Structure formats: structure tokens, C-alpha cells
Amino acid sequence: MTPSKCYVGMGFFTLRKGKLSSIPADFSGPISAPPTARRLKSRHDQTSFTVYVYSIGFVPMNSDEDTLGWLGLPTPLQMYRQHCRLLENEIQELNLQLRKARADVFGISQMLLETQAKNTEFAGYLRERGAEAAAMRKQIADLTTLSNVSRREAEELRRIVNEMRPRPTTIV
Numbered sequence: 001m002t003p004s005k006c007y008v009g010m011g012f013f014t015l016r017k018g019k020l021s022s023i024p025a026d027f028s029g030p031i032s033a034p035p036t037a038r039r040l041k042s043r044h045d046q047t048s049f050t051v052y053v054y055s056i057g058f059v060p061m062n063s064d065e066d067t068l069g070w071l072g073l074p075t076p077l078q079m080y081r082q083h084c085r086l087l088e089n090e091i092q093e094l095n096l097q098l099r100k101a102r103a104d105v106f107g108i109s110q111m112l113l114e115t116q117a118k119n120t121e122f123a124g125y126l127r128e129r130g131a132e133a134a135a136m137r138k139q140i141a142d143l144t145t146l147s148n149v150s151r152r153e154a155e156e157l158r159r160i161v162n163e164m165r166p167r168p169t170t171i172v
Contacts, residue, residue, distance in 0.1 A: 074082065
């Protein structure tokens with residue numbers, strides 16, 4: 001696409017980057033497209049004029065950048081740079097998230113190691129208490145058995161003593 005020229009009133013002007021500049025008076029180049037009319041208004045809507053835009057084919061310039069400039073659009077290079085900045089920002093954010101995730105994983109693994117150490121410690125403690133409880137249960141069983149044997153012997157001795165004692169006979 002080529003830069004746009006326009007006729008306003010009595011002279012030719014170039015519309016470039018939002019500004020009008022005049023075309024030399026000795027311009028005699030061909031106009032390659034029919035005019036396009038646009039109604040322009042001043043800032044306070046007080047005056048207006050019609051602009052006829054023609055396409056001139058012989059003016060050498062980077063038409064894409066020129067057209068994008070006066071249309072207020074970014075050039076491809078500007079878009080690539082902006083996209084690059086967005087990607088760099090996203091990479092930085094992802095790196096921060098990755099560092100945080102790594103720190104979280106490290107913290108969780110440390111907690112796991114501490115928990116496993118405590119688990120081992122408590123398992124040893126429970127084994128000791130289990131051994132003590134087993135010894136006490138054995139002692140209780142022995143004492144219960146001894147108590148039962150002693151009670152039987154006491155009953156046997158009472159029976160023998162009762163048999164040896166003479167029974168009083170009552171005369172009636």
C-alpha cells in the first residue's frame with residue numbers, strides 16, 4: 001500500500017502519521033485510484049471540510065509502516081517487541097512460580113523426613129511400651145495363677161483343719 005495524498009480546497013496534501021503536508025506545486029504524477037471522500041471536523045465541531053484521498057504510485061517509502069503509523073496501529077516490529085516483552089514477563093512470572101513450587105516441594109519433603117523420623121521414634125517408644133505391657137501381663141497372669149493356687153491350698157487346709165477339729169456333740 002502506498003502513502004495517501006489528498007486534495008483539500010485548492011492544494012494537494014500528504015496525509016502521513018496523522019499530519020497533513022503539502023505536495024509541491026509542480027506535481028504532475030498520475031493518480032491511480034478514484035477519490036475517496038471523508039468529512040473531517042474541527043475539534044469543537046465549528047467547521048468541517050471534505051477530504052478526497054487519492055493513491056499515488058510513484059512515492060518510494062515503507063508504506064506499511066507509514067500507513068500503520070497514521071492509522072494509529074503498531075508496526076509489525078512494534079507488535080513483535082510487545083509480544084516479546086509479554087513473553088518475557090510471562091517467563092519471569094513462571095520462573096517465580098517455579099521457584100515457589102520448588103520451595104514448597106522442598107518444604108514438604110523436609111516435613112516428610114521429619115515426620116518419618118518422629119514416626120520411627122514413636123514406633124520404638126511403642127515397641128518398648130508394648131514389651132513392658134507384655135511383661136506386666138505375664139506377671140499378672142503369674143500372680144493370678146499363684147492366687148488361684150493359694151486359694152485352693154487355703155481351702156484344702158481349712159477343710160483338713162475342720163476335719164481334725166472335733167465337733168461338739170450336743171446332747172439333747
